[in-house]
Amino acid sequence: MSVQKLWVHNLPEQAGQLSGGTTVVIDLLRASSTICQALASGASEVVPFREISEAMAAATADGVRRDDVVLGGERAGGKIPGFDLGNSPSEYTPDAVGGKRVLLTTTNGTQALWHGRSARRVVVGAFVNLSAVVASVKDETRVDFLCAGTDGRETREDILAAGAMVYRICSSAPKDQQLNPNAALALGKWRRLLLAAYESRRSESEQLAMELRDTQGGRNLLGIGLDQDLVNCAQIDRLNVIPELDVRAWRIRLAH
Ligand code: MLT
8 A cells, every 4th residue: 555645734834845736725714714615606716926016027928818807815804995895705705706816915815826836736735625635635645734834923813724734635545654753743732623523513613713813824814803704714615616726827627
């Protein structure tokens, strides 16, 4: 039986070269969840930008009809002046983004995607697409989970999502799996959350929404009144989508 390597990187900078395998980029609150929602709502693609000025320039470039693109994202959690949408998944409705190209820039998530660019395959993972992303990577010989963190600090919400993915992959098929120390720790954190859900008779999503309130990203959102985003981002398997980054074309589309 071949060995499958499941590697969790708590921050993009810890990942080093990713050239051999598949990378799952996770910025649970909220870039990953928002990208899933935008594509599920019919956006033709999401183009990630690290800088506000680059996204603005792409929206106003020659040959681009402003109506065909949506500028979205955040700085300090809030909508960027002059942008169409912020970074709440609930803003990315079919009316707002259907058939359009979303030009997205966020503080940490779009930077993490940039770090993933040396991987052979890059997909975007969140709780809202947990089963879809697990099904899509579970047979790969090496999967790197790249947690975005917040401003260079590790965040529990991303690590929980990575732990849930490792848990599901390990439970899905009898394989010889090798976990790096961060993956083993993430798996332990997710198992403790499952146990807490079981003991309190909450669903996994309810337990998660509660625990997200006590994470760095969760506190940031609560501080600016975006409590509902926590609930949305905790809804496990709400969306059946696999967003995949085409590194050459630099755009995220749905994988089929
Ligand atoms: C990020 O990229 O840092 C996040 O998506 C932040 C947020 O949504 O507020």
